[in-house]
Amino acid sequence: MNFRIGNVKLDGNIVLGPMAGVTDLPFRMLCKEQGADLVYTEMVSAKGIQFNNKNTENLLYINEEERPAALQLFGSDPDILSETAKRIEERNFDILDINMGCPVPKVVNNGEGSALMKNPKLIGEIVRKVSSAIKKPVTVKIRKGFSEDNINTIEVAKIAEENGAAAVAVHARTREQYYSGKADWSIIRAVKEAVSIPVIGSGDVFSPEDAKQMIEQTNCDAIMLARGTRGNPWLFAQIKAYLEKGVLIPKPAFQEVKEMILRHAALSVDYKGLYTGIREMRKHVAWYTTGYPGSAKLRNRVNEINSMEDLEQLLEEYQNFIEK
Known part of the structure; x- marks a missing residue:
């Protein structure tokens, strides 16, 4: 199944999500070979780009063979994010994603990553300024909410859409949960019903059967694989074989x-x-x-x-x- 994110046409809907320290260029290349239809970089600090940080430069490199690719930025200042987006637009990526889901304390304590879920107004401003600054599609990756007392995914997804986001990826856990407990796929379905831009479902897809169930239960446009691919880039090929032909490919020897x-x-x-x-x-x-x-x-x-x-x-x- 092919679909579009803004003006970017994807040949399928199985996506490699961003993971710090994991989705570097070598790993993305292997996942691409196994059938990933879109790959995300590790998250890159907008401030790091502004200050010409040497380590940041390595994170920005995208090989022609791995495209289409999404470059993921994190930050919380709308002006810094939009200026950075403009500065890097000519680089070799197809989609610019803004991280609003990272649960790590040093990111959250800076008001970045999933801390943004607590400030929908700021999210709107960020998406509006960044999507106005560049021609490439801008997307966001969000969580179910910051905590169980503050589940605002639908509100945030609508604000992102209204301000120019071309797609939204939803990790179906709160920030409080980190990666524990069970992902609540019903929230992905609720977002899908609330917005008209593509919705990418994320959380607890570790097998071809999980992928099929997520699509059936949420009606999401695409599936984002993350932790399930660590040590298992074959998961892309396995999911595709199952969804397209009903075939379960065994684990490799x-x-x-x-x-x-x-x-x-x-x-x-x-x-x-x-x-x-x-x-x-x-x-x-x-x-x-x-x-x-x-x-x-x-x-x-x-x-x-x-x-x-x-x-x-x-x-x-x-x-x-x-x-x-």
């Missing part, structure tokens, strides 16, 4: 998992250099191998790897162990 880890590592080292690339792979290896026998021991050992050779040897030994 360990040989394929090993090959994916090594490709991921090679991309990471190529993009970030050996020191950072290998160290950042440690958490990914832990995710890729979760659920396998003896994986806790492997996770301890992976923290000692410092080179591609170390990683290859470790995976070889581990494969011999589990295939004995």
Whole structure:
């Protein structure tokens, strides 16, 4: 099923959501290969761009092969966000998303991320100024509300639409919940019924069956995958096969998992250099191998790897162990 966000046509409706420290360029490329129809960058600080922060520059890089891509900004000052949007508009992204859902204390305590859910008027001002400043479509990612006492998703989604948002992604948890408890998909359905722009559903999609249920229960236009893809970029292909053909693709054999880890590592080292690339792979290896026998021991050992050779040897030994 293809659909549009503003003037951007997408070939399908399965989306890789933004995750800090996870959805970097190497991981996005792998998810794209597996069928992601739109990928989001890690969230980027608007102030970081303004101050020419070197780390921020790396986060802004998008490869032609991973497009269409959404670049996600966070901030709370409408002027800084709109000036930043204008400054980066010529870069290689297709959609500009504003983060209004991040629950992390250092972001929230700055009045950014999900703290914005407490100030719908400011959300309207941000969306209006940013969408007026650039020609590319502007979207927002919001939560169910800040807390159970303050569930205002529908109000916020309507304000975003009225002020020029081209789509809204709804993570069906409050900020208080973080990622615990169950996502309340009924709130996605309620937003879908309240606005006419595309609604992207997010929260608790870990399997092809979850994806189908979310679409059936919420009527959302697209599904955003996040934590379910960590160590499992195959989830995109699995969901598509299930939705389009009713086929459940089995989990890949360990040989394929090993090959994916090594490709991921090679991309990471190529993009970030050996020191950072290998160290950042440690958490990914832990995710890729979760659920396998003896994986806790492997996770301890992976923290000692410092080179591609170390990683290859470790995976070889581990494969011999589990295939004995």
